[in-house]
Amino acid sequence: MAEAEELGVATKRLRASDLLVPSRGLRLPRRVQTLLEVARPHLDLQQGDFLSHISAAEVLGLPLPAWAQFKPDDGGPVTAVVEPIPWGPKSGPHFREPGRFIHLSRPRNGSLPRRRGVAGHRLTIRDGDLTDLEGAVLTSVARTWVDLASMLPLDDLVVVGDAIVSEHERSFGPPRVPMVSLPELQLFVEKANGIHGVRKARVALDLLRVGVDSPPETKLRLMLEDAGMPVFVPNCRVDDALGRPVWTDLGCPEYRTCLEYEGLHHLSPEQQALDAYRDQRVSEAGWRQVKINKVDMKHGRKWVVARVVQALRKQGWRP
Template sequence: MAHRIPLPAWAQDPTILDLSRAPGRDPGSNERLGQPRRSEIRGHRLRLQDDDVTTLDGTRVTTPARTWLDLCSIRGLSFDDLIAAGEYLVSEHERTFHPRTAIVQLADLRSYIESRHRVVGLGRARIALELLAVGVDSPPESYLRQMLERAGLPKFIPNCPVTDPWGGTIWIDLGNVEFRTGVEYEGEHHFTEEQMALDAWRDTRTRAARWNQVKITKHDMARGESYVVQRVVEALRDHGYRR
C-alpha cells in the first residue's frame, strides 16, 4: 500500500494493485466503463473529488485520509483494525527517541470525514474516528489500548511522560497518571541485547518514580483479552484502584 498503512496480514498482498476508475462512459464508444480487470489488479469504480487524490512518486493515488475511508468499506476489517490504521496516520509525539509527525492531523481527518457524503464506509469511518487516540506508536499498542478501553478501565494515555527522581523523562507506551500505572508492549526488538539493557534502565527509573509497570508481549495478547486486562487491573489495584 502506497501510504504503508498497517493492516492484518490477510489484507496485505504486494502482488495486487488496487486501481480505480471513475464511473462514466467511454467518450469514443459511449459504452459504460467497467472496472479495470487484470490478474494482478483489483479494480474499483470510485467518484473522487480533487482533495481525494494526491501524487506520490509521480503516480496519482488516493490521499491517506481517502485511503482510510476506503478501508472502512472493507467488511473483513474490524473496528480494531480500522482504529489501528487510523492511529498510524494521526500518531505524533515529541519523545526524544524517534519523535513522530502525523501523516494526517486528527483535526484534519475529522474535517475530511465530516465533508464526505454518500461514500461507502462513511458510517463505519465516523464511528472509528471518535475512538482514535493520538500518540500510539504501533498496531499492537493500538489493539492493547482498545482492550483496556473496552474493559472500562481508567484512561491510559499513549506515550505518557513520567518524570523520574533525577528530573529525566520516561516515555511509557500507555500510562494512567491517577494510579501511576504504565503498560508497555514489548515487541521483538525488545529482546536484543542492547534494547534489554536500555529497558532495564527504564524499568529502574520507572520503579524509582513509584509507578507500576505491566509488560505485555504477543504471547500475552494471544492468551486473550480477559487475561491481558486482568494483569493490568492487578497493577492498578496495587495503587488504589477498585472495581
Template sequence: MHGLYLPRRLEELPAIDVATPMGVRQPRRRGIYGHLLSLGPDDVVHIAGVPVTSLQRTLLDIAAKLSIDELVAVGDQIVCAHHRSFGRQTWPKVQLDVLKLYITRHSGARGMSRLKAAMELVRVGADSPRETMLRLIIARSALPNFEHNVEIRDAAGRGMVGPDLGCEEYKTCIEYDGKHHFTSEQQMKDHDRDFVTKSLGWHQVLINNDDFRSGELVVVTKIARMLKLGGWPDPQNLAGSSLEGRLTTRRDFG
C-alpha cells in the first residue's frame, strides 16, 4: 500500500499480513497472517481510509525478510529527495535523520542488525532499485566515490544535467537506461542529455539490464574505462578487464 520496492517473492505471497494492537484479539481467517504488535501513536497512518503501519514501522517489520541490499533499496526510496537548481523538486517521504532515529529507538526488533547495516549504506537521491544497486556495486569495488544529486554545470555555473550518479573529481557520470528510456519521447530527451553532457566535458556511462545480468565485472569495467578518460589513475587496472563476449555488439561485414 505504500508502494515500496519489494522483491517479487514478497509481492506474490498468497496472504496479507494484518496486525492488531496488543490486547486486541489476533485476526484469524483464510488469506491472512495475523500479528499482535505494540504500536505507538506514530506507527499508524491511514491510506484511502485504511489504517496501515507507517513507512518507518513497515520498514522495521519487514527487515527480517529482506537482504541488506534489498533494505538499502527500500531505505533509499523512503528518503529520496532532489533539490537541484533546475527541474522538479522531490521531497522525502521520511527524512534520513528521522528514519535513523526511529530505528535506534527500536533496537530490539527482529532483523535489527541487518537493518542497521543497511542504514549505513542508505543515501538520498536514488530514484530506483537499479540506481541503488549501481551505487552498491561501486561501493564494493575499488572505483572512486559516486554520488546522487550531482549537477553538471556550464561555464556560468548553471546546472544543466542531473545524472543518476556522478563523480565530480573525474567528470564522469552514470545513467541507468531502464524500460522508460525506450519510448520515442524519452529517447529524444536522452539524446539531448547525452549531447549536453559530452559538450560540458563529462564522460557518461550508460548501464542497462543486460549489463546487470552480465555481472558486476561488466558494470565496474565500463565505469572504470570512462573514469580513465577523466584522468582517474586506475591503480588496479579495472578498466583492463576483458569484455569480449560479455557485451551485445553487432558488426556489419557486408
C-alpha cells in the first residue's frame, strides 16, 4: 500500500470494493485465488519470513486433507493467530480452520509474525531447511513434512509421506521420481531432534511405503494393516499368462489377491477398456481382484475390510 501511495495511487482507489485487504498495508485484486498469489505480499513485507506448515505443503503440491487446503479470503474477518493453537477438522471454539490462514514463519530468534490472515510460527532453521520456489521462500519438502506432524492426524501425515517418497518404474509411462527418497527422509527425521512434531513424524515414518500413487491407496492400505490383514504391497507386479507385467494398486502375493482403487478417471471409456484388459490378465494369472471406490471408503473400515476378507478367504487365507 505504501508503494501504491508513492506511485500516486489515490487513497479512494485503495479503498475500492474490488480490492481485498488480506492484512494491514496490503491490497490484492479480488480475482486472486492461489495461495502463492496471496502469500507473496506477506513475504515481501518482512525479509526473512518464509512459508511453512500447510502453506508450504500446498505450494509444494503435497496432498492435504480438504479441511487443511487453502481457502481464499472472502473479505470476512480473519484474525491473526500464533502458536500454540489446536488445528484440526473438529468444530468448536478451540479449533480453527488452518486453510483460512497463510502460515508464515520466522527464525526462532525473531518475533512472531502477527498479521490479519496469518498464522505465525517461529522455527529453528538448519542448513537445507529452506528452499525457493518461483521466487518464494518456503520450508523444504522434508522439513515441511516434519512440521506437518504438529498439525495433521497420523493417517493424513502418512498420506503426505507416501506421496513424497513415491517412486516406481513400469513397463509403460515415464518413471515416477520421488520428491525425497525414503532413505533421505529417514536420515532427515533421524536428525530432526527438537522440531515440534518429530515424535509423530517418526511413528509415521515406519508406516510409509514406496510406490503409492494416490491418497486413497494409502488410506486403504492403512485400513487393512490396522485390521490385521496380510501384507498388501503398493504397485504390486502380477505376471500374466504370457509373463508380461500387470501393475496393481495393492497386491498380496502370498494369497494372490490384489486391490484396485477406482477413482473418477476410471469412468472414461478409454480407461474402462484398459481396465477390462487388465482385469482379464489378472484373472487368467490366478489372482482375485477387489475394486474399491469412494463409496466403499465412505462406508468405513468394517465394510472395506469385509470385502477384502471375502476375497482372501477364497484364495485360502484363514484369519
